[in-house]
Amino acid sequence: MTIRFSPIGTVHxxxxxxxxxxxxxxxxxxxxxxxxxxxxxxxxxxxxxxxxLFHFHKSPPFTPGLLHQTPPGRSRAKGVFxxxxxxxxxxxxxxxxxxxxxxxxxxxxxxxxxxxxxPILDIKPLAPGSLPVEKDRE
Amino acid sequence: MTIRFSPIGTVHxxxxxxxxxxxxxxxxxxxxxxxxxxxxxxxxxxxxxxxxLFHFHKSPPFTPGLLHQTPPGRSRAKGVFxxxxxxxxxxxxxxxxxxxxxxxxxxxxxxxxxxxxxPILDIKPLAPGSLPVEKDRE
Numbered sequence: 001m002t003i004r005f006s007p008i009g010t011v012h013x014x015x016x017x018x019x020x021x022x023x024x025x026x027x028x029x030x031x032x033x034x035x036x037x038x039x040x041x042x043x044x045x046x047x048x049x050x051x052x053l054f055h056f057h058k059s060p061p062f063t064p065g066l067l068h069q070t071p072p073g074r075s076r077a078k079g080v081f082x083x084x085x086x087x088x089x090x091x092x093x094x095x096x097x098x099x100x101x102x103x104x105x106x107x108x109x110x111x112x113x114x115x116x117x118x119p120i121l122d123i124k125p126l127a128p129g130s131l132p133v134e135k136d137r138e
Numbered sequence: 139m140t141i142r143f144s145p146i147g148t149v150h151x152x153x154x155x156x157x158x159x160x161x162x163x164x165x166x167x168x169x170x171x172x173x174x175x176x177x178x179x180x181x182x183x184x185x186x187x188x189x190x191l192f193h194f195h196k197s198p199p200f201t202p203g204l205l206h207q208t209p210p211g212r213s214r215a216k217g218v219f220x221x222x223x224x225x226x227x228x229x230x231x232x233x234x235x236x237x238x239x240x241x242x243x244x245x246x247x248x249x250x251x252x253x254x255x256x257p258i259l260d261i262k263p264l265a266p267g268s269l270p271v272e273k274d275r276e
Contacts, residue, residue: 043220082181
């Protein structure tokens with residue numbers, strides 16, 4: 001079964017050295033939401049934290065040998081579903097970003113750990129609540 | 139641009155009345171991970187909380203009229219990227235589940251808010267940390 005998605009926007013950042021995880025990132029940049037989806041971001045405001053799902057578009061194809069990977073700085077290989085490697089069976093990334101400003105279809109954000117030109121798949125709300133997300137991308 | 143994904147597994151649950159969000163769910167069920175990906179879950183253990191990305195496979199096609207939606211129990215329409223509606227430009231869902239038990243390629247979980255037969259796209263780790271996820275699915 002193949003499931004098809006199309007990007008709703010694109011990440012823009014001048015930074016080329018990106019941190020391994022958004023929770024340790026101060027990198028600023030912009031999410032350009034394509035005009036046809038602009039109405040969908042009307043309730044996002046400066047100060048909000050948002051969950052952004054994106055495509056790891058530069059990842060090599062996944063092969064069975066990558067079911068175990070040794071994260072940078074670690075000594076032991078771990079199962080791919082216990083780490084945040086960009087090389088995974090479905091190359092979907094997830095980041096939590098802070099909204100700095102919205103202007104028309106552009107969301108300025110802080111906390112980027114995505115590369116310039118990364119295709120954005122979805123944005124979901126995040127509110128003060130219950131569930132912690134891991135701090136260290138492995 | 140079309141991005142193609144293939145499920146890594148399937149959700150199994152007998153429950154047909156599902157809560158609107160996993161943080162208020164006590165529903166138990168199982169994630170069947172396809173055999174070819176079984177090695178990738180070897181470091182997931184009972185008690186872990188995991189982020190599961192999945193396909194809202196029963197959602198109708200997205201149309202521009204759905205850029206604003208009024209969530210159940212709410213009076214005001216909101217932009218689709220500020221709510222967790224299953225009807226979104228890319229029908230990707232995200233849940234945080236608690237692992238009860240692992241046996242071979244089956245992960246027994248609690249907190250399900252997915253329907254039986256939901257295609258699973260990815261599992262990511264969640265560790266005690268920083269970032270809260272909204273409590274109320276809207």
